[in-house]
Amino acid sequence: MPRPWILLPVHQRRELTLRCLRQLRETQGDAGATVAVIDAASADGTADAVRREFPSVQVLPVSADHWWTGAIVHGMQAAAAAAAPAVLWLNDDCLPDPGCIARLLTHATGAAPALAGAVCRDDSDRPVPTAFAGRTALSAPPAGLPAVKVDGLSGFCVAVPRAAWTAVGFPDAVRFPHYGGDTAYTLAVGRAGVPVLLDGAATARLSPYQERAHTVAAYVRRLPAGTATWASVFRATGSPFRAATHLHYLRLRYGFVAGTLLAAGRLAGWQAAFIAAATGAGRGSAAAP
Numbered sequence: 092m093p094r095p096w097i098l099l100p101v102h103q104r105r106e107l108t109l110r111c112l113r114q115l116r117e118t119q120g121d122a123g124a125t126v127a128v129i130d131a132a133s134a135d136g137t138a139d140a141v142r143r144e145f146p147s148v149q150v151l152p153v154s155a156d157h158w159w160t161g162a163i164v165h166g167m168q169a170a171a172a173a174a175a176p177a178v179l180w181l182n183d184d185c186l187p188d189p190g191c192i193a194r195l196l197t198h199a200t201g202a203a204p205a206l207a208g209a210v211c212r213d214d215s216d217r218p219v220p221t222a223f224a225g226r227t228a229l230s231a232p233p234a235g236l237p238a239v240k241v242d243g244l245s246g247f248c249v250a251v252p253r254a255a256w257t258a259v260g261f262p263d264a265v266r267f268p269h270y271g272g273d274t275a276y277t278l279a280v281g282r283a284g285v286p287v288l289l290d291g292a293a294t295a296r297l298s299p300y301q302e303r304a305h306t307v308a309a310y311v312r313r314l315p316a317g318t319a320t321w322a323s324v325f326r327a328t329g330s331p332f333r334a335a336t337h338l339h340y341l342r343l344r345y346g347f348v349a350g351t352l353l354a355a356g357r358l359a360g361w362q363a364a365f366i367a368a369a370t371g372a373g374r375g376s377a378a379a380p
Contacts, residue, residue: 095124095177095196095250096170100162102131102155104183105140111183112145115192122192124179127169129162131155158328160264160272163246167261176200177252180273185211185247187295194293195250198238204252205286206277208244209293213300221245222289223274231291238290242281246273248295251280258283266339268328275343303331307361308368319369325361334358 097115101108108128115126126148130138132155141150153165163180170178177199179192191209198207210231211219218230222241232239255276262276281287304310310332311319325334337357342350 093174093176095122095179095200096166096173096175097122097124097126097179097181097192098129098163098166098170099127099181099183100129100131100157100159100166101133101137101183102162103133103135103137105133105135105137108137108183109140109144111181111186112141112148114186116145118189119187119192122196124192124196125149125170125173125175127151127166129153129157129166131157131162156328157264158269159246160262160267160269163272164261164264167251167256171253171256175253177204177250180246180249180251182247184299185295185297187248187293191248191293191295192250194290195248198288198290199250199252203286204254205288206244206252206255206280207238207250207288207290207293208277209248209295210289210291211247211295211297214296214298219297219300219302221247229289232289237292238288241287241289243274243278244287244289246277247297248293249273249277252285254285255280255283258285263339267336269336270331270333271336271340275340278344307332307364311365311368321362321365324365325358332361 099111128141128148129151131153138150138152141148151165151169153162157165167178177196179195195207195209198205208221211221213219220228220230222229222244224241229241259279262272267275277287304313310324314323324330324332327333338354341354345353
């Protein structure tokens, strides 16, 4: 019978990738799944190292400009062609606890398929917000509930049923090439009638975990000296403040008119914060979607 696929999009993090694959092997096998590493032109020997240590793992090479969403789409298309009943997105800095993947795939392959994500903790064992319901960020279901329905999920460790891509296709790698590809897709899947769940009984650890910069000033401080230009903050694909991504995301979430107005106001505030941060006049602030 067709098997689910576990998809690891990777780039230039050989040791993290190998550690993640070892975690899968040591804690839960492959949960009855085909494991595929989508390697975006790593130059550190990732692909060869995976093939040597894990000969049963598929390595799917893609170009570096695929970023997260493009790599995930490539993997999902391969899984769909193999008639997979579900896929599981897994970032290589996410270490699923025993039974986590099997539980998530149970949601995705059951009689009433659901898209389901794990509760993730950082190295200090603090739960990390990986879901949202309305305008509330969630890191775990409320006490006493094993799982809760949410509007969207971050893509650290998420099982996606075939019903999802049957309903809405694959993630949009054009409008959301990196940031937003996961949350926009899960939001669209939920609106199409496929339940989206945060499961407190499926847990994983993020290591090393670095919280995304939530202010323009914080992001500017993370950039190498002399590289904090307007384009590097508001146009670069790998920036969490990429203007086009936020415009598309806010339109998806709140509608064309309201989303456009929100994006315009947000970008104006961010640019003021950028000027202050870049000139050292202040730190500024920015709101995350």
